[in-house]
Amino acid sequence: MVAFQRSWGLAAALAIALVIVVSGDALAQSGQPTSVNPTASSVKEGQLLDALKPPGSGPSAVTGRVSIPDTKSSVLIQPAGRDWRQIRQETLPFYGAIAILGMLAALVIFYLIRGRIAIDGGPSGRTILRFASADRFAHWLTASTFILLALSGLNLTFGRKLLLPLIGPEAFTALSQAGKFVHNYGSFAFALGVVLMILLWLKDNIPSGADLAWFSKGGGLIGSDHPPAGRFNGGQKVIFWVVVIGGVALSITGYSLMFPFVFTDIAGLQEANMLHGLIAVGMVAVILAHIYIGSVGMEGAFDAMGKGEVDLNWAKQHHALWVEKTEMKGKGAATPAE
Ligand code: HEM
Known part of the structure; x- marks a missing residue:
């Protein structure tokens, strides 16, 4: 009986994980823009680079915000x-x-x-x-x-x-x-x-x-x-x-x-x-x-x-x-x- 309950629990967890993966994938494929928060700890470098506009049409760096006088240190990525x-x-x-x-x-x-x-x-x-x-x-x-x-x-x-x-x-x-x-x-x-x-x-x-x-x-x-x-x-x-x-x-x-x-x-x-x-x-x-x-x-x-x-x-x-x-x-x- 205990073994039966455990395998049900495992199956439910797998199902939830699958739903999350599939819906995330669908969202990405739908071309919906994903907003990038450069100060978030989980942000990936690749995402930040994707956020950069082509040269000449936008900023040439990803910058955050700093409160110290040296504003140059706010540059996070400078391709x-x-x-x-x-x-x-x-x-x-x-x-x-x-x-x-x-x-x-x-x-x-x-x-x-x-x-x-x-x-x-x-x-x-x-x-x-x-x-x-x-x-x-x-x-x-x-x-x-x-x-x-x-x-x-x-x-x-x-x-x-x-x-x-x-x-x-x-x-x-x-x-x-x-x-x-x-x-x-x-x-x-x-x-x-x-x-x-x-x-x-x-x-x-x-x-x-x-x-x-x-x-x-x-x-x-x-x-x-x-x-x-x-x-x-x-x-x-x-x-x-x-x-x-x-x-x-x-x-x-x-x-x-x-x-x-x-x-x-x-x-x-x-x-x-x-x-x-x-x-x-x-x-x-x-x-x-x-x-x-x-x-x-x-x-x-x-x-x-x-x-x-x-x-x-x-x-x-x-x-x-x-x-x-x-x-x-x-x-x-x-x-x-x-
Ligand atoms: C051990 C290294 C060098 C030796 C043996 C050397 C030798 C000479 C000699 C014999 C002349 C006179 C040529 C003539 O009477 O017609 C001369 C001229 C001259 N040297 Fe040097 N030289 C040396 C290094 C340098 C360096 C490092 C520079 C510059 C970065 C330089 C710049 C010149 C210039 C501008 C002239 C006048 C134009 C010419 O004669 O080509 N020399 N050098």
């Missing part, structure tokens, strides 16, 4: 953050790795084919002043801080995947914290370096007809012809403008991230972060080519930024128009090398 995370964690590392590894591979191939670009006829033994100490200060300030910013920035993009497994969590944490410090404070010196470069070199980096001729002849990098160039050739002008435009863009996006919500809102911050990363990896790739040609890639080039003076034959080979002009002015007259 654009998913696109940001996707770019930050996948797109940026992917294209960043292609740009940097691709450039390194291209430089190795270029070196194997072209070798070190030599001074035709060898050094003359006479030198000419190429960069005064103010020029060299601006260059090395920008260069050293760029390298520190690049390394600490690349750690944010690739460190977790590449460094963390190698050095372990404690060392990685210490390194990343130090890197963040260097990145934040080093940025001011980098920005100053870019401003100095603009003040010192802008007038010699205005594009001219000679640049077109320089590019059309492969800039002397391809083949043995050395098209005449002024103080900076077409390729160097490209580097200059990449540093100036890229440096300004990195500063604007970087400072808006360093002082969040001061200059822009959450959408602006996400865009700034994506742009900052993409511009930075692009610049790293370009600067790798610059470092190559300014050091191992070309005989005599490093002296320009090392000592400030270059061999006269090097100068005539790569900057014939500039040598002519300098000699006419009687400035930087060639002196015998030590």
